[in-house]
Amino acid sequence: MEGMKNTSKHLFVSVIFLLVMLYIIPLGTFAILDPLDFLALQTIRKSLDDMPGSNFFSSWDFTSDPCNFAGVFCEADKVIALNLGDTRAGSPGLSGRIDPAIGKFSALAELSIVPGRIMGSLPQNLTQLKNLRFLAISKNFISGEIPAALAELRSLQTLDLSYNQLSGWIPPSIGEIPSLSNVILGHNHLTGSVSSFTSQTLTRLDLKHNNLTGAISPSSLPPSLQYLSLSDNRLSGPVDRLLGRLNQLNYLDLSLNRFTGSIPAILFTFPITNLQLQRNFFAGPVRPLDQVTITAVDLSYNRFSGEVSPLLSTVQNLYLNNNRFTGQVPGSFVDRLLSAGIQILYLQHNYLTGIKINPTSEIPLSSSLCLQYNCMVPPVLTTCPLKAGDQKTRPTTQCAEWRG
Incomplete structure (x- = not known):
């Protein structure tokens, strides 16, 4: 009997406690x-x-x-x-x-x-x-270094630490996270080389505007990449073997680096819509395998040489200025210009010798053609950016030397 009273007493206390808690902490x-x-x-x-x-x-x-x-x-x-x-x-x-x-x-x-x-x-x-x-x-x-221990996050798919003040190396272990699909570390103060990325699911790698240096191994990036930006670093060495493997790319920006060597012709067959290779030390001829369907191609401020390929005339915005191209501008470029198929065609600061365009032809207002500082007198109705300078033609001594 006494036990039943104690049980009832404890039950009563528990109910009172529960009611008090529900009063203090409302349900939900x-x-x-x-x-x-x-x-x-x-x-x-x-x-x-x-x-x-x-x-x-x-x-x-x-x-x-x-x-x-x-x-x-x-x-x-x-x-x-x-x-x-x-x-x-x-x-x-x-x-x-x-x-x-x-x-x-x-x-x-x-x-x-x-x-x-x-x-x-x-x-x-x-x-x-x-x-x-x-x-x-x-x-x-955010400052300091990227913790190498982030590699322990084996489920990580997206890592975006861009536009901060991070410094130090990119931990090589980060590239070993198996599920990584997006790595965005641009606009920091990162140094060292580009780490190897082994994830076969990686589609986006953005390391632009850092202080990265050195060459990139041909096998350091997976063929799954669709977006690659290494712009505005101090990277060097050839990339032809590397680029030849990345046949899924739809965006490529290697501008403002110190890359050397040639670019593979097969690059122009990839599903790229925007190709940015300007301000490097690339050299040699540019010879696409077929008609180029890329919307924007910027090869300016390099050391490309040889004749301008007519297969590039289908590019809407084409920057070939400040290189070492020679010969005549192909007639296919003229046709595309006059039909407004080309919006920007910059060929200034090369060694080009002529273009077959009727002086009475009117270039559409939507199109810009710049040919100054070549080995020819450019057409009157050409629109050049201010940074192209005031000199219309290249000194004949330079032209003769280059032909020789």
């Missing part, structure tokens, strides 16, 4: 979220602030359900995605630092922070996010 609030995730959200909130003009954190009221906060996405009792900041274009972002508490979200698959003024380095314990597939923190002020 943060009580359903994993405690570790809840505490991590609180810590992150303390480490970040809205920049003037942003009200991203206005919904982060911890007396309500955190799964209803802006940028917080949950599945069951876990946070699976954090998109920190207002994603509308032009909106002010966040300031502060990324707290190591970010590594406490055991189920987090996606982490992004919009452009703002996030300072400091990347927390080392990001490597605890074993389910992370998407990591994008661009256009902030």
Whole structure:
């Protein structure tokens, strides 16, 4: 009998406690979220602030359900995605630092922070996010080195740390993540060579505007690549064998480097829409295998030589200026110009000797032709950029020397 009284007493106390808790913590609030995730959200909130003009954190009221906060996405009792900041274009972002508490979200698959003024380095314990597939923190002020331990994130598919202040080498282990499809590290202060990327799912590699140096091994990049930008570094050496393997490319930008040697003719048959090779030390003839269907081709400021191939006349925007091309401009270029098929044809600063165009022909207003500083008198109605200079023709001594 006494035992039944004690049981009833305990049951009564439990009910009273439950009623009190329901009064203090209304039903449908943060009580359903994993405690570790809840505490991590609180810590992150303390480490970040809205920049003037942003009200991203206005919904982060911890007396309500955190799964209803802006940028917080949950599945069951876990946070699976954090998109920190207002994603509308032009909106002010966040300031502060990324707290190591970010590594406490055991189920987090996606982490992004919009452009703002996030300072400091990347927390080392990001490597605890074993389910992370998407990591994008661009256009902030993240500094320090890229943690080599990020390679432990074997599920990572997208890594975007562009437009920050990162320094040091690109950890070679990053290239060994098997599921990587997008690596975007442009506009930082990264040094060293281009690491080898072995992931056969890699489609986008963007390392532009860094301080990368050295040659690139022909086998360092996978044939799965569709977008490759290495622009504005100090990379050198030949790339013909490398490019010959990347037959899935639809965008290629190697401009503003120190690459040498020739470019493979097969490159022009790839599904590329934009080819940027300007301001390097490429040399030799340019001989496509077939009619070129690329929309924009920029080979300017190199050392290409030989005659201009008529197979290039189908390119809409073609920059061959500041090279060593010789001979006549093919008639197919004239036909395409007059029919407005070519919008930009820059051939200035070469050793070209003529173009067969009727002086009375009118080049469409939508087209630009520049031929000055060659071994000929250019047609009157040609439009050149200001940086082409004022000299219409190349000195005859230079022309004679080049022919010789």
